[in-house]
Amino acid sequence: MNPVARLRSSSRTPFLQVVKTAVAVVAAVLLCRLLIQGPFPTFAAIAALLVVQPSINQSFVKGLERSAGVVLGVLLATGFHLLLGDSVWVVLLVVVLAILIAWALRLTPTSATQVSISGMLVLTAGVVTPNYSADRILETVIGAVVALVVNALIIPPVLLEPAHLAVARLARDTAVAFERVAIGLTEGWDHDRWQDALVRARALRAQHAKTEASLNAARESLTMNPRGGRHRTILDRDDAITEHLRVLVTRVTGMTRAIRDNTAPDLRADPVVGGIATEVARIGADVRALSARVESTRLDPSSTAGAGGDDAEVSTAEPALTAPMEIVRPNSRHWVLIGALLEDVRRVREELLGEDD
Template identity: 30%
Template sequence: MVKTSKKNQNNTSLVWKMALASAVSWEAAKLAGSHHPYLAPLSVILCLQPTIDQSIRFSFHRIAGTAIGILLTSYLVSHLPMNGWMLGLLLLGGTYIARWLRIDETVLHQVALTILLVFTFERHSKDYAMDRIIDTVIGVIIAILVHMFLFPPDFTKKAADSFRSLARQLSDTLSDLSKWVQSEWGQGKGNLVEYKMNNLLQELHTAKEMLQTASDSLKFNPIRKKHKIILSRYQIEIQKMNAGYEYISNIVKTLKEWEKEGLLSSSDKMELGNDFKVLSEFFEGFKGIQQGETDNWKQKEQNMLLEALRSKMQLYPPPDHKVFKDSFFLETKKLLKRL
């Protein structure tokens, strides 16, 4: 329900931006002397992308594609017959030249669109080609300005929600490992844990993608500098989450083999289970990160948990014939170095 509400808010913002920018660009094109003012709002509609950065890149592609298409077509149009075969030849020649110039695929589409429209309208209106260039630039500029200053896109909140969801799932998975070792050993729970790990991996990818989208949404955003600092904190912390996932992935393989051998003593069960609980509590603390910051008490608690576990690892003897237990402690030491 919350996600649907946020999506509706984003769509409402886009609706207002599209309507306002289209109206302003039409009037601006008329003031510039255009006889085809609809071309300006056409650029507005096409160039309003999810983020300002994407809008700017698409706008450059549209202007470049429009200019190339007009240069390749406007002179030839009045000397060629108007039929589908001739249009096909113009599109083939124009887009092939654009491809030969190694132009971006988005520009290639704009070249083709411009060739089609100039081929259709230029012979009926001699100023269509010039109007298309001017109106495209007007529409692009107004679209970007409206996007930047009227409810600029910001995905920081979504990134934070995804981050906390990942922290919760990572903590729960470690808690499941503790329960498996301490009270469900020998019941073949490894396959179920591996299934949960697949969901955890998907959640990790989602969180990384959302952080990247949020970072992109703040490019050229003039009023969200504080959120850039927040996202930089999340980017640092998600590396720890990634380390946690890799740790679990390696440990589950060890535990499954260990369970087959049935060599886990009661004292080892208690010891390993408690270690998993410590790590679970550590990652659970990431759920409390609000606006890129965590309260000092929680941060101190997390540090104390890790330090206690590090001290314990230092006391553990060098690897010997106890392969499975050695593997567990070596993987845990490696994780602690990354946290």
């Protein structure tokens, strides 16, 4: 890979994030120039640059990390300057000690790096006095606070829609996987087609992991967000649906693998297999209805659907899945596969109907 290509991200930072960062830096510098007499408030500008994050919660954490690192670094540099002066070897000593102290205290990477940088900047920026050190700490606090306020006031992003759509897609693709099993049992697929079906079913695990990551990002964006409370009901519901889908993904993958490993040319002729295919098709219909229910839930919390209006009507529909099948005499050739599929159907039914408590 071209090393230069590593300098570029696969996606752009939202332009609103760029605007918020610029506003925070300018506001922090101007405020420090009004409150603190002295050189250009570098610490305030750096704090504003680092603290503006995609969510308010992340900004708050970054502000704490940045402030803690600056306080430790400035105090360490001031103490060694008063004792040993400001020669090159003193600067190097402070940097090394800052690294060791950060390691000993188990500081986060942001705080650990900031201890060394702050100590080095204090010792190399000019004459170090207690007042100078106090001003640098105050600068950092002002920069962090300004960045946090700007991030809160300029339309904090709510990342609920990408997560909501990811849940709907996962439910839809899980329904397709069940429908694929039903079609394969009905048409009598060979080993190669079942292998392809298994590859697609296994891909659902990675998709489920990405969906969970989207939900975590959405929850992060709602933390400390003034608009967060209105969206948490939908997010909690999506979390619960994703947990149900985790079980369904495991089941459909296991069913597909069992059929792949035990399929035979005469499997379709078994009447019990036909009944299982019907049940699996009904499972697919129920999961597809779940996907439609998620998609129909509007993200505007003031709407009746988002508050349980249209969604409540859909959820009251009777599931297509019937009662578990009863097999009086198992097939002597395929009874292992049939038994495994029947157990999977039973467990999926319990998951869909909420009977596994």
